[in-house]
Amino acid sequence: MVNINEQEADHLAQHLGQNRTEFDEKYLEKGESGRMVLNAIPCHFLVGNSCSVYEHRFEGCKEFPAFHVKDFNKRLFTTFMHYDRCPIIFNVLETLKKDLAWQFVLE
Numbered sequence: 001m002v003n004i005n006e007q008e009a010d011h012l013a014q015h016l017g018q019n020r021t022e023f024d025e026k027y028l029e030k031g032e033s034g035r036m037v038l039n040a041i042p043c044h045f046l047v048g049n050s051c052s053v054y055e056h057r058f059e060g061c062k063e064f065p066a067f068h069v070k071d072f073n074k075r076l077f078t079t080f081m082h083y084d085r086c087p088i089i090f091n092v093l094e095t096l097k098k099d100l101a102w103q104f105v106l107e
Contacts, residue, residue: 002043002060004028004036015056042085049087065089 013023024030029039038044043061045053051061065079065088066072072079082089096102 002038002058002064004038004058004060006036008058009036012053012056012058015053041081046085049085065092067092 009023009028010020013020016023018026024036027038027040027044028036030036043051045051045057051057063069065082065086066075079089083093084090
C-alpha cells in the first residue's frame with residue numbers, strides 16, 4: 001500500500017493532464033482520516049514490470065520494496081504478493097533461497 005500526499009497527487013495528476021477530482025476518482029482511495037492510497041493492486045501505472053510514470057512516481061514507490069524500513073518482517077505477506085511483479089523482490093528472494101539452501105518439499 002502506497003501512501004500519497006496532496007503534493008504527489010497534484011504532481012501526477014498534472015503530468016497525466018487530469019484535474020484532481022478526475023485523478024482522485026480514478027486512482028485513489030481516501031480514508032476517514034484523509035489518508036490517500038492507490039485503489040488497486042497491482043498499481044494502475046504498472047505495465048509489465050515497469051512503472052509507466054517512473055519519473056513522476058510517488059515517494060513510497062521510490063523506496064519500494066522497502067527492505068530497509070523498520071519492521072520489514074511484519075510486511076512479508078505484502079512483499080510476497082509482489083514476488084511475480086517486482087524484479088527486486090524476485091531477485092532478493094531467489095538469492096536468499098540459494099544462500100539459505102532452501103528446499104521446497106511437497107508432502
